Amino acid sequence: MNYKPMKALICAVSVFLLLICAVPPVKVMAAQTPDSGQFNIDLICGLEGYSKYDSDVPVRFQVTNNGDDFTGEICLALSFENISSQRVGYTYPLEVSSGDTQTIQFVVPNLGTSLEFDISITDEDGEECFSQNLRHKIIYSDDFMIGILTDDFDAVNYLDGMAFYTDFYEMYFSSRIFSLDQETMPEDGSVLKAYDLLIINDFNVASLSQTQYDVLTDWIYNGGTVMIGTGANYEATLMPFLGDCLEGAAAGVENVSTNFGLDGYDYLRRSTPLQYEAPSAQIVEEEAELESSDEETADDVELDGNEGTEESSVSVSVDSFDTEEDVSFISQPLETVEPLEVQTAGISLESSQGYDDLLCQSVKVGDGTIIVLDFDLAVGEFGRWAYNAAAVQKILIAAAHVSDYGSLTDDFISDYYAQDMLSNFIEDRVPRLGPFVAVIVVYLVLISPVIYFIFKKKDRRQWMWLFIPVTVVVFTGIIFFMGRMMSPQTPYINYAAILKSYSGKVYEDTYFSVTSPENQEYMVQTEGDYTVRPLYTNLYAYNSYESGNNSDGFALNLTYGAGETDINAKYVHAFDSRYFIGERETVWEGSVDVDITFVVDHYEGTVTNHTGYTLEHGFLKLGNLVIDTGNLENGESYNIDSRNGVVIESYYEIPGLIFGKPSQKERMLNGFVGALRNSGYSSYQMEPGNIFCAFVDGYSADITTDYPLSGNALLWANVLVKYSKDGVYSVPNILYESQMITGDLDGMDGCFYSDEIVFQYDLSSANFYPETLTLTTPMDTAFIGCSLYCPKTESYEEIFTDGQWTVEGDDLTKYIDSSGCLRIRFFKIDSENYAGIALPAVSITGREY
Template identity: 20%
Template sequence: MRKVVNRALIFILAIALIIPLVLVKGETVKADTKKGITVKTTVGFNDKYKIGYYTPINISIKNDYKDIQGTVEVKVPTSENKYDSYLKNISIQKGAEKIVTINVPVKQAFLKYEVSIKDGSEEVYSEEIKVGNSTNQTVKFIGILSDDFDSLTYLNKIPAPKGVTLSTELIKLDENKFPDYLQVLETFDIIVINNFDSSKLSKEAYENLKSWVKLGGTLVIGTGTNYNKTLSLFKDDFIKGQPGELTKVNTTKIYSIATNGDNNNPVSVENLNIQLDRSNTNIQEGNSKLLQTVNIGTGNVAIAGFDFGLKPFVGWANNSSFGEKIFSMINPNFVNSAKFDNGYMNTYFSVSELVNNLMNKKANINMYLIVLIIYIVLVAPTSYFVLKKLDKREFMWITVPCIAIVFGVVVYFLGSGTRLSDVVANNANIINMDSKGAATKNTYVGIFTPKKMTVEVSSKEGQKLESVDNPNYNGNADNAKKNELDTLIREDKGTIEFKNKSVLATRTVKIPSSNISIGKIDADVSIEGDEIKGTIKNSTSFDFEYCYVITPKSYYILGAVKKGDSVKLDKKTGDYNGDINQLTYENKIYKIGSPNASDEDRYNGSLFRMSYSESMQTTRIKDISIIAITKDNISKPLVVNGKDSVVKDRTIIRMPLQLNFKNGDTIQYPTGFVNYRVVEMSTTNYDPYGEVFYGAGTPEIVYDIDKNMIVSELKLDSSSTSSNTGASNAAFEVYDYKQNKYVSATSDSFSGDDVKKYLSNDNEFKIKISVSNNGGPVQIPEISVKGKVK
């Protein structure tokens, strides 16, 4: 009997050893990988790229080997033994040359990626390239589209908050180098188009440019004598306006802006008179508008009436300072806060949480624990003592397997309700809408399968799906090996193939941004005191399960609002410190930080945060928004392994409210609506994302109050600094402009004639915070003001 068992074991071991060899035999066999093929590879833009973002890898191929019909692949290590493959098809004849661009993520590690070229299944070229440890997030990228790049190199400074040091990389772009992939375009902080035929950009590049602006990008367009070239792309309603005549304008504003008013000499510029819809004028001389800005989504588009590449700007000693000043006019957030986060790094963790939480078929862990404890008690001590008492201990070899079988059946039926029977796509839709109903949708999808299997995902509408992968490299970079394929991303087809991931693993993809028509949210609201009064009507196509109005300091829970119904804003639900973390984690709207939080709370709270995270530059909420969540299906099913997936949708809609702070000749800005600047860091450290100070020092903050008002009341609200951020270690002083010095703040409210001495001629209010090392971080306080129109 023993011989039979031993032979069986040897046979099983032999089979186990042979199977891997059989499997390997079917894989690609490497050929002479450099024979007759010359490849030059560059990473990023002029070898510049950012960790945590996507970047293009440009592969220039000269083929003197043979006709090749196959693929070009970049292997990106994900762990010590796995890699993701970014793949494009290629057809190149012998003697020909071709450039292939593949967009890949730059991981948080210094790694060796691999470039591979295959003819069919035969690998004809492979080489490792080094990627990583390049540019960090304090370096800002300015992309320049111009036929005369050298004339614009003075635009090399992006403004920053006081005490924050940034450096800038100018990137020369053209119609061939312009990113056709939104995740690559997100690397750029500013894009300048000047003296360039913009119609040369592809349709895909233009759509990405528009999406980039809507998500917070800053686009600067120079016109002047070359306006026909520069504006040739913008024929849709992305920028609404009408160009007028070219005129010569003598202005003192150019030199004055660059020198902070020290030089007011006039200069002549060729200026195009453009009438832009809903624009803000940044620079004006008489009736001539020299620079205008249009807010689109959370981004900004600036159009200058002049050409940035002509005199007086070229060769001018102060041209770099002028560029920095107009950038701060176009996008005040450059000065008011520094954005060091990025969508790619933050999105992965937020999206993984979202799509996992939506999967509500979860096992009851407590029940499993009870069953397991009963099983352990029965299978060992109970069986032993019962059989011992019956003097039948030899039956243990029968009772233990029988008990195991019984409990196996119990566990099977307990888990049957949590198992999937079909492939399920959990969709988290984030819709940003304006007051007219124009809306953009981003969709993040988690694919879940009933068993371990290879999953190929594609879009029925032909959209190119994007992989949402871990931005970090999991393992020792020195030991990285590209042995096992984890995920295959076919860039030219837009499909993604996940290789044999476990049932518990999340397969996450992103559907590119798209415009969507769902109706609109009608709001008839106004400010009364510190509260918002009015009516919200759901004129969309969907029922709202939850609806809120969120301001920088208060929140209104409106409940469910069915389509066609209206709800009144009578009284705010509560106040908070202005930080989104308090709304979602600390039992204000949600309590996802609590171990007792419901699955519904966790998911909606994560979705709530995600609706802000795509556009927020800090954790502080700066505007008034209507937030609505619906469970109605909006997305179409993805194709998974040739079949439509089961769709489970959860959608959040966010619409910023534009309120008029004037009522007749009265003006009132509630707490949180006055912009501020950090003008002196002292010896403290400043975190612009959380807008808090760390360490001992005396930082100074200036509040820019509306210059067109006569302030009668001003209140300094430091409640946010004395809550969870532990600012009991902070004392405030207020600058007295009559005495030209700081004085102790005996009150946080100022009114009547008393308030005048604390305001400059430009309505600036300045404070100094004395921070000690005895407590936690100190949050910048907010102010509210009331007054009359000048």
Template identity: 20%
Template sequence: MSLSMIRKGCLLLTAILLLAAGLAVPQLSGTANAAPQVEMQTELGYEGVFKQGKWNPLRIMLKSSEDLAGDIVIQLQNNNGMGEAASYVQRVELPKDTEKEIVIAIPGVFLTKDNNTITFYEGSYSEGKPVAISGSKTYLTKSAVASTLVGVLSADPDTMNFLNTLNGKGNSIIRAPLQADDIYEDAMLLDGLDVLVMNNFASDTLTERQQESINSWVQSGGTLVLSGGAGYAKTSAPFLDIAPVQPEGTMDVDSLPELVQLGRKPLSLADTLTLSKGSVVEGAVVDTITAGAPLFAHRDVGQGKVRYAAYDVSMEPVSSWAGHAAVWASVLKNDLPMSNGGYNPSMDQLSYTLEFFPSIQMPSFPVLLWMLIIYAFVAAPLLYFILKKADKREWAWFLIPLVAVIASAAVYMAGSTDKTEEMAHTLNIVELDGAGLGNIDTATALFTPRSGDYQVEFPQNTYVKTQRRSGGFVTNLGENKNFIRVEQEQTKLELRDMPQWSLAKMWARRAAPEQTGQFAVTLDINDNGEIAGKVTNETLHDLDQVVLVVGGTAYKVGDIPARGTADIPSDKKSMITLMGSDLAYQLYPYQNQGRDSFNRQRDMLSAYTYQQGNFSTSAYVVGWSDEELSSYTVGGSFIPSDQLNLWTQSVELDWSQKGAFSIPYGFLTPQVSQVNATNFFVYPHGIEMGQGSITAEFQLLSNPNARYDEFSIKEIKQGNNITMEIWNAEQAAWEVLPANQNTYDVTDNTERYIVDNQIRLSIQSKGQGMIQMPELTLKGENQ
């Protein structure tokens, strides 16, 4: 080849390269065909606090370089590493260069870079491709907390700071200062808050849907505190239908002796303090009165409470007063659960129980045994005898495998007769509020007879967790197979690649209470502590094995049809004295022989009664039904479901209608408000504590006109390591109870021991040990 030809070839190649480069330049410098990029910022929980075992808000701020529509997918391990991951999906449309915020509810689990990821799919997660994300990590790292979470909406961001001093005294409290936009319009996004304090806050700046969200949150079990002194009227304005006190102006005081009694520290007001005045609504309870007006009051609303404080809790000198934390430890003692290292299960603990499908039976062992015997007889001696007789022994080469195939098919048919269709097993705990509404917590399992993909549809406003394995820790996320999308009309769960004969376990909860009906309980208790009365089933369901628990005794009321009434039994055989034992195991003891026919009832009742605080409830009713109370569809079709429903409701013992009253031991339960001990654990009807002290309070009758003539405290003699004291309000000092006797009787001047309608005890221990909580009997008259 000549040099000129080589030169011409090089020139031609150069021209081609330049042309190619020229064609590429517009594509590189232009934006029309560039891949879109998404900037992302995330904010998890409530001012960074992420609540364990609750639904928490995840805020995601997104901005795209191009007009973009697609799905944001948060994939995480729902069950602390147990089972396959679930992906929470939300549709997003992003205009070019415009920041958009979305909020997704995710369950409170410990988050690390290995157990979660965030992905944006252009178009959809099922068909689109991931889009590059910048500005933030594509995973979340956060430790979920089990502490009591108190959200604060106030003009002063330091409001309720004094609660921090209660930490280490039996409480674990985190205070989260909130802004108006932290109150979400979906009540489930408030699920992680235990208490919401609104103090001197212009509540009318909240939207109508935010106000409705707070109402639903209270109905479902939240505690709302309304306060603000002169600002109470603007704080309570949108919530007057649930507030315990209706505002009627203000008043000034120059001292607060009732607050001093609660806080047990001197308080001097340099100037007057402005309090709100108001009328107490019907059904509300006045806890403390000062200068003839309510200082503290509360009102039960559904499963929750609304509390009232007449003063601005951020106002000095009260805010930083040394006794202020003790005051609120007493006011919120039922809303700030004590730290407890003991067993505290939830609906998640029913994962194993879900595997006991009543309609799925194990193959009959005698049938399988006879099939095996017949197969062995046919495949060996009988077949050999027939072939030998026919002189066709060489046929054994294909007859023996044929018999094996037929036998295997027969065994398969015998074992799969009830496993050919989708089935569900659902466990519901229905917690009634006594006013017609109830919260329904659901644990359910879907049986899939064939391998493949399934879509499960739940009613609107349902929040779902899922688990497809019953055990074994998963060290990485793996492939997305479970997709949950909360939509306006329904919640959808897509289950991909379900194996044959497998279970998908799901936990579902609605954002607001539902119409359920209630129990109506009337009680009459004589001086000997014997109960008479009736239980009326005001639900729409026939209930079985109804039990009333009150005063440390369980009364087996029996079956009650819908709208029916049953008497509380007086027969000793129908009563169980609990004496600190577990109600679930007393009613449904283990069965050592044969199938345990009550394992579901025992597990569900144990899960309910051992939730924090439930076992200390002085009175409640439980009953059972097996109707389809909650349902979902698979591919749009309803499927057969085994259901078991536990109905439960707390019972308020109303003594206010009586004239003279005599309340026996066991009906007034002390509540621990402060702990200064090395260890502290709560168990049914007792506590375990280390060296140190605890403060416990007996709440007396709600009737402010009750006069107490005498009372007696027993179980004060509990060994040389235990000392008990009672607070003497007249002397403003602790009074040691006699250690050489088991009861302490007060027959005159009872008021010296009563502060804020309660009797306060201090229990000191020199070492680790179990303590049975003291009991109180009370006599007096409603004036």
């Protein structure tokens, strides 16, 4: 039989079947073309395209629906220029009626000068109905970012380009202003952190939504600074805050003649207006090159000055994105400034620091500051005055905490220190050394004496060639499986919750890390209305967010829902931690009541726990004194006497003082105090640091997961010290409430590095007669000198000599000038000494009237 035709047929059929198998299956479905015109998307990154180097970049999307009512999701996949392997997705619910616009605001890390978003909108069935790619250029700057909430932005544009100088870095920087209104005012607290200062003027605060108002006040409590202009508009700008952030009263308007004490003021200004570049968001077509738009516009800002006065200037180069601007910063002494009539409101605020010559007062609110002006920044003669910018500049320097980083806001804990607080292990999950040592001892006993003597006695020494390899394999297997059983097999989570208590409000910042022991993706969910964002720190390698060769994949995707956030991480490297922060205002039924009074030479009072939790490893820090309060059960009190406290020279000493040996809590506290210490470094104001801290037993972060979870919660509360008792008024250290005039200051540890440093203490609003001024120095008096300024002789006089560190009576009052100010100067005895010199504590005592 001829089998050749049959073989040919079989081969043909086989080839046909192979071809069918090689063709991928095709899913038959109805043709569906996304409607590219249904949505219009506007994107602005940064503050109108600008951002500071050391802050996250705010992002604002506006999605306008041109079609029918829509419900679905929008995914915003972010990648960075030159870091294309990082893809982080932000997914939000999208519910927008026909013709309406939905605004989405959040922040992203500042890892590149160009942000690119792949935008995808899906409907309720999960079908994609819109996609677009937008790219936005970011201009990074050292400028002082000011948001102005006003209905008349043009009237305050003289605030643009105000110049400031920092001694520590020998750096000039300028103010850059941005308009805010009811529509653009953020509803996300992380977005407000992009501003160094917020000014409210000629605006009805009551017109803000409740969410916007809550975000604003929360930002203040957490370190933000707000300046409020009042005058005839005080009811619109100030009254909504009274009874909430502020306590006091406001009523009536009168005209006051003033020149804001500008006679002889050294006014620093720019020689040229700031340059602005219009924000540019461009649609990126496939395979198309992006054409950058470099059109620059300048604000019409006129800088006025005294004619005929001497000016000194310094020329510097100001880097801004890829351009370089040559600017002269001019120091212009103002000799004689004619006063003007200003319409002022009658404002009286509790717990305020008054500046009568500047027509303002400042109030510490939580970690933030509210500066209330008695006048309107734009209305009347002041808005047209040639020296209005100089007056505002002087107010900011006097009444606000301006750091050497060119900021008025305090980052409570920078991302850099988050890693220090998170211990990358799970208690009771770390392999114990003991069992491994026991197995190794048994192995050594078997492999040497036992095996040798047994086989030698039975004259079977040739069996050792078999038994020894088998023993090695068996014990290797035992060690391997013990390690597998005793080590984490799934991702594990560490968290450090910081609870900040301010006047009945408690804010929670929960820092957490997720670590996978294997190349394994994971999902974690947070609940309880956290605002969650990823953390990028200087210690954090960029490649931890690599998405491989999959251009459609996410290294990280955050899906935001009602009161919860899902975190999905892919392309995970073994033991490569990823860091996040969740922020929220939490609700406590109780509080910690701290009642402390300074009496002549010591602190006394009580700390009472009403939180509903047990407080562990607590301590009270009062200036440079630390008092260990130990553990406090709910309802328990601790009696304070600072004479039993321990004097410290630095924040860094606290963890070792509270904990006898290293532990997870000790490491968290060490990172926490390190962050506090760093936030006040090199400032213009001494930080009193009167705080109470304790670990909260039983408080847990709202993180939902099947993975092992470990962490601690640390309560942090400001302490308000009372200075009056039985008619005696005693201030432990007036430097905490003084303005630094000249010098380089380490505000947290109270050291100065310059040859001299000068402080001014304002007694004009004091309600006591000063009787005694005493200096207590931790340094050898051979290293530091001190003198007081005498208004009559217009010179400094060294009165603290020969071991005499107290001045009282008429010898003290002659150094207080007519405006109620006392100026004190410290200097290094050896000007060649470049080390930091610890400042003395300057206490003052008097009788109340």
